[in-house]
Amino acid sequence: MAQMTMIQAITDAMRNELKNDENVLVFGEDVGQNGGVFRATEGLQKEFGEDRVFDTPLAESGIGGLAIGLALEGYRPVPEIQFFGFLFEVMDSVAGQMNRIRFRTGGTKNQPITVRAPFGGGVHTPEMHADSLEGLIAQTPGIKVVIPSTPYEAKGLLISSIRDNDPVVFLEHMKLYRSFREEVPEEEYTIELGKAAVKREGKDVTVVAYGAMVHSSLKAAEELEKEGIDVEVIDLRTVSPVDYETVMESVKKTGRAVVVQEAQRQAGIAANIVAEIQERAILHLEAPVLRVTAADTIYPFSEAEDVWLPNHQDIVEKIKAVVNF
Amino acid sequence: MTILKHVLESVENQFETFQILNEDGKIVNKADMPELSDEELKELMRRMVYTRVLDQRSIALNRQGRLGFYAPTAGQEASQLGSHFALEKEDYLLPGYRDVPQLIWQGLPLHQAFLWSRGHFAGGQFPEDVRALFPQIIIGAQYVQAAGVALGIKKRGKQAVAVTWTGDGGTSQGDFYEGMNFAGAYKAPAIFIAQNNGFAISVPREKQSSAKTLAQKAIAAGIEGIQVDGMDVLAVYAATKHARNRAINGEGPTLIETLTYRYGPHTMSGDDPTRYRSDELNSEWEKKDPLIRFRKFLEGKKLWSEEEEAKVIEDAKNDIKEAIKKADQAPKQKVTDLIGFMYEELPVNLQAQMEEYQAKESK
Numbered sequence: 001m002a003q004m005t006m007i008q009a010i011t012d013a014m015r016n017e018l019k020n021d022e023n024v025l026v027f028g029e030d031v032g033q034n035g036g037v038f039r040a041t042e043g044l045q046k047e048f049g050e051d052r053v054f055d056t057p058l059a060e061s062g063i064g065g066l067a068i069g070l071a072l073e074g075y076r077p078v079p080e081i082q083f084f085g086f087l088f089e090v091m092d093s094v095a096g097q098m099n100r101i102r103f104r105t106g107g108t109k110n111q112p113i114t115v116r117a118p119f120g121g122g123v124h125t126p127e128m129h130a131d132s133l134e135g136l137i138a139q140t141p142g143i144k145v146v147i148p149s150t151p152y153e154a155k156g157l158l159i160s161s162i163r164d165n166d167p168v169v170f171l172e173h174m175k176l177y178r179s180f181r182e183e184v185p186e187e188e189y190t191i192e193l194g195k196a197a198v199k200r201e202g203k204d205v206t207v208v209a210y211g212a213m214v215h216s217s218l219k220a221a222e223e224l225e226k227e228g229i230d231v232e233v234i235d236l237r238t239v240s241p242v243d244y245e246t247v248m249e250s251v252k253k254t255g256r257a258v259v260v261q262e263a264q265r266q267a268g269i270a271a272n273i274v275a276e277i278q279e280r281a282i283l284h285l286e287a288p289v290l291r292v293t294a295a296d297t298i299y300p301f302s303e304a305e306d307v308w309l310p311n312h313q314d315i316v317e318k319i320k321a322v323v324n325f
Numbered sequence: 326m327t328i329l330k331h332v333l334e335s336v337e338n339q340f341e342t343f344q345i346l347n348e349d350g351k352i353v354n355k356a357d358m359p360e361l362s363d364e365e366l367k368e369l370m371r372r373m374v375y376t377r378v379l380d381q382r383s384i385a386l387n388r389q390g391r392l393g394f395y396a397p398t399a400g401q402e403a404s405q406l407g408s409h410f411a412l413e414k415e416d417y418l419l420p421g422y423r424d425v426p427q428l429i430w431q432g433l434p435l436h437q438a439f440l441w442s443r444g445h446f447a448g449g450q451f452p453e454d455v456r457a458l459f460p461q462i463i464i465g466a467q468y469v470q471a472a473g474v475a476l477g478i479k480k481r482g483k484q485a486v487a488v489t490w491t492g493d494g495g496t497s498q499g500d501f502y503e504g505m506n507f508a509g510a511y512k513a514p515a516i517f518i519a520q521n522n523g524f525a526i527s528v529p530r531e532k533q534s535s536a537k538t539l540a541q542k543a544i545a546a547g548i549e550g551i552q553v554d555g556m557d558v559l560a561v562y563a564a565t566k567h568a569r570n571r572a573i574n575g576e577g578p579t580l581i582e583t584l585t586y587r588y589g590p591h592t593m594s595g596d597d598p599t600r601y602r603s604d605e606l607n608s609e610w611e612k613k614d615p616l617i618r619f620r621k622f623l624e625g626k627k628l629w630s631e632e633e634e635a636k637v638i639e640d641a642k643n644d645i646k647e648a649i650k651k652a653d654q655a656p657k658q659k660v661t662d663l664i665g666f667m668y669e670e671l672p673v674n675l676q677a678q679m680e681e682y683q684a685k686e687s688k
């Protein structure tokens with residue numbers, strides 16, 4: 001076992017899969033010699049050669065198309081989009097092509113692609129670098145969306161994503177890249193996609209979150225423990241498809257729920273979870289299900305992002321509101 | 326089919342590097358020497374020196390946490406300011422994230438450039454007479470938009486051009502081709518500048534494309550292309566002036582590739598150029614420095630002195646100090662400000678959020 005940051009665990013997962021399957025290819029802007037702008041691919045080109053780990057010209061639509069073509073030729077591409085804000089440049093490949101190829105070919109061809117990208121706010125990037133766009137892809141049938149919140153899970157989830165025979169968008173919250181270390185086994189292991197994890201057990205209220213908001217939710221839960229409120233925190237880990245079984249089991253136990261997302265309020269992951277809860281568990285509810293989200297503006301200029309992003313205090317408030325309803 | 330091979334070869338061989346001043350500041354191409362008055366020549370030097378100081382100070386301010394996002398410009402002064410010097414106030418600028426100097430010389434107040442760097446909305450509220458878009462973060466997007474501005478200018482019958490800058494990496498984007506192709510198809514008055522500084526973050530120019538020059542990419546769009554020594558401010562100026570004249574005369578757009586180099590890191594956000602560039606390469610380019618070369622030229626004409634240079638440096642430092650002070654006075658941003666910029670009239674969801682945040686932020 002080794003102590004790893006999330007970025008190290010991600011590198012480790014790619015190294016494992018490059019070793020494990022000669023069809024795995026890692027490519028993108030600056031991923032070769034430079035090891036990626038966040039060093040996610042650090043050392044991989046050196047270890048596996050330029051044939052397996054390589055720089056592309058600067059064009060996200062090109063990267064997406066290349067991945068699709070390589071997959072058609074039997075490879076297992078792991079392209080990096082340097083920042084998920086550049087999703088719009090590669091949107092046709094992701095939401096108009098790779099997610100539809102199995103469907104269009106009547107189930108005869110697949111696209112085992114894992115599109116990795118950093119995203120998420122709070123690290124003072126220029127615009128179009130920090131947006132939480134997972135909702136756009138989660139709304140797209142034919143593709144899975146995975147968002148780890150810890151180093152341990154990042155490794156297991158990324159290995160599962162790469163081995164999955166359908167396209168996966170794997171989103172890495174920049175704030176979590178180096179925020180803490182934890183024990184990560186050096187040997188390979190997988191974490192099933194589409195399965196949530198209960199990160200903290202509690203009996204009074206369920207908080208559903210993913211990505212960096214898992215940690216804000218845990219912080220809120222700790223704070224509320226002092227006030228005698230027992231909070232259960234669920235980390236979705238995969239936001240498409242969502243593990244509704246785990247969510248419902250918890251909500252049926254607590255009777256109260258708050259859903260948290262860093263993204264804007266309009267549409268998005270949280271809205272869908274609230275809808276499912278009321279369809280499946282309304283008779284168990286003691287209070288309306290509330291959301292913690294950002295405001296419905298464009299992701300703000302960096303100087304304003306700290307006031308804009310939802311934080312643990314916002315979560316505390318909403319939990320109190322459902323508990324005291 | 327030997328003919329095919331020869332077509333590519335003959336096209337590529339036609340793209341020689343256009344130069345006027347060599348590394349020693351000597352004129353090597355008298356015929357194309359632009360008609361600039363002594364005052365204008367000095368102004369060009371003044372701007373390059375000023376901008377070099379601005380770069381040094383911006384890097385220092387960034388390190389002190391007093392500036393936000395910053396992409397260093399040293400080395401690219403001739404490319405940026407030589408091209409800008411050929412433009413007029415009525416021209417429309419669509420710069421990339423490294424092209425803040427062009428905006429400043431177009432009239433963007435320095436404190437606003439600083440606010441843009443810090444990520445403050447006031448940095449995007451340009452004065453009305455600065456016809457320009459904020460520095461583009463999405464690589465290539467400005468190229469297609471430039472085609473639109475140029476077509477608009479043409480439809481209105483204005484005597485102006487749309488000018489856009491990107492880098493060598495930017496020339497790989499689909500938007501790059503689309504922009505040139507659209508502008509070419511409409512014979513719209515656009516100038517596309519590709520500043521080839523040899524690297525796109527860490528990726529060397531040779532990995533972007535098999536094309537020997539970036540300038541030759543103009544051919545496929547049916548427009549003129551020229552490769553220029555981007556460390557030679559007179560050559561960049563002359564090429565841009567020529568492109569502007571052609572555009573205004575209805576002869577369509579031009580692609581200008583400037584061969585240049587950035588001395589500093591890609592941006593101040595954690596890039597380490599020693600991972601992908603050698604010291605030898607750095608010093609090879611520093612020998613071509615645009616300021617040294619042009620200073621020699623001006624000194625040879627008795628147009629420039631140490632005192633003059635010292636004065637420009639002093640002026641720049643003072644301006645920067647004042648501008649930082651002014652930027653510090655900008656009001657703290659609120660979520661309610663951001664909500665207010667979303668639509669002409671607030672839709673219901675935002676009306677509710679406006680009230681919610683007003684209550685929160687007035688606490």
Ligand SMILES: Cc1ncc(C[n+]2csc(CCOP(=O)(O)OP(=O)(O)O)c2C)c(N)n1
Nearest residue numbers: 029086462463464492493494495524525526
């Ligand atoms: C669409 C898009 N993709 C990727 C990036 C990330 N990125 C920022 S600058 C850069 C390299 C640009 O290189 P080049 O065009 O040569 O310009 P230079 O920075 O050298 O001036 C990259 C990949 C971006 N900002 N936008």
Ligand SMILES: [Mg+2]
Nearest residue numbers: 492493524525
């Ligand atoms: Mg470049």
